[in-house]
Amino acid sequence: MLQRSLKHNTILLIITIFIVAVNMRPAITSIGPMLDIIRDDLSLTNAKVSLLTALPVFCMGLFASLAPLLNRRLGLTRSMYLMLFVIGFMTALRGFYSNYASLLISAIIIGIAIAVMGPLLSAMIKQSFPERATSVIGVYSFGMGVGSSLGAGLTAIFFESTGSYPFALGIWAVLSVAAIFFWRLSVKGDISLQHEVRENGKQRKKKDALSPWRQKKAWLYLLFFGLQASSFFSIITWIVPLATVAGMSLVQASSLLSLMMTLQIVLNLIFPMVYERFPKRRFWLLVFLTMGLIAFGLFWTGDTTLMWVSSVLMAIPLAGLFPIALLFPLDATETAEDTNEWTAMMQTGGYLIAGFVPLLIALVYDWTGDHHNTLMIFMGLFVSMIVLTFMVGEREQKVE
Missing domain, CATH: 1.20.1250.20 (MFS general substrate transporter like domains)
Structure with missing residues (x-):
């Protein structure tokens, strides 16, 4: 019972x-x-x-x-x-x-x-x-x-x-x-966040840890989170204008976005279960980021059929990158209190970056009038995340 x-x-x-x-x-x-x-x-x-x-x-x-x-x-x-x-x-x-x-x-x-x-x-x-x-x-x-x-x-x-x-x-x-x-x-x-570490079934006081603001890995997490959030908000904001400029009607472009978001919702639930069974963070990140670059290439062609294929492929990194980014602080910390601090730092800087990039795209488009530059910014974000993937390294395996 x-x-x-x-x-x-x-x-x-x-x-x-x-x-x-x-x-x-x-x-x-x-x-x-x-x-x-x-x-x-x-x-x-x-x-x-x-x-x-x-x-x-x-x-x-x-x-x-x-x-x-x-x-x-x-x-x-x-x-x-x-x-x-x-x-x-x-x-x-x-x-x-x-x-x-x-x-x-x-x-x-x-x-x-x-x-x-x-x-x-x-x-x-x-x-x-x-x-x-x-x-x-x-x-x-x-x-x-x-x-x-x-x-x-x-x-x-x-x-x-x-x-x-x-x-x-x-x-x-x-x-x-x-x-x-x-x-x-x-x-x-009230839920009290633990500030102790469990070892062999016993609690021991956690040693004073460095603030995440003073740790290189936390800064790498912040940058990665910022770039993936920038990609999400930028793509969601600009994919319809990109599609209409390429020749789609507004209804078609909106349907393309709806398809992308629908697939993303389903994959948001599936991918974390896959990560639990196959926890190689770097492998999945490289797969998703490569798929994103391929999707941008297909979208660049302006071919309607390939743009629909691109929307399907793009849903995969949009769904897969966010859960992994959320897992970074959990992988790096021992206690819930530390997780709270690392996540707060990551999201503080990350969302500031994410708020700036879509505005940057708008400024570049107003200046040039060419959405090819928008696609180049998208690709630049993904290439930067590939570099960060190698810098972050693989998930640390904690010894119980």
Whole structure:
């Protein structure tokens, strides 16, 4: 009976992690389909309206280091309650106030909340699932993928059904209500992140470790995470304009993006299970990055059939790189507290890079008017990640 209860609690906690992760993207991706409508309704410039998607990503970088601080001050459980409430409240606010100031403020505060939640979830997974962390990270990344697709795909449908973009943006607050409910069910009391190391079934005090900011490997993780996040946000942002310039209709280009994101969601769940069985990080990274370069080459041809093939191939690195990047801090650390600090550092710098690169692409395109330069930037990101793959090295095998 006790074993059955423990299994039930474990399943419930995994479901909760999934639902919490789903909350970490719709408030950002739901803005995209409404950009033109918001711009016209509020008489905004393209630069102003683009800040609604750029600022949350910058905030996800700037404020990720708040996670260890809030964990020490409030504890993980109360911190997660607070962040879920903040996301829900600020998202719901969009449904009642449709002015630019409220949209901008909500974008910033939601970005800060997501920044805090990411490292805390990784640390919790490290502590609660020490033997199955890879698979549970897969559930986490799968949830984020589902959230991204829901926000991008259903917001326009809500708008068409109601004629109200504030409603279409604010409806996503219901996800936070669901997450708070499941968090209440599955998490009893406050979770205290371990700062001790278990050896031979006994606890010993962890030796004072260097701050990740003073370790070369942590900086390599930061750069890799930044480049893969830049690739994701840049490709999602620019793949439709690239396809339309190459001759596709807007409907075809949007369908191409939908196909890519749908495949990515499925692969987000499958790949981490594969990593657990075949844990050679470098091998998988090189496979995914090579596939990405091939996909860019096919897209460059401008041939419609090859562009569809490219979208299928591109879904593979988009799905595979993010879970491996999330696993880097788990591989390098011994305790959940260290995982929290390493993940916070990685995401702090990484999301700052990711917020800058899509804007760089926009500037280059405005200057040159040639999307071949956009593809060259994409390829440059992937070549840089190949170099970093060799610098990071293989996963360290810890001696039990």
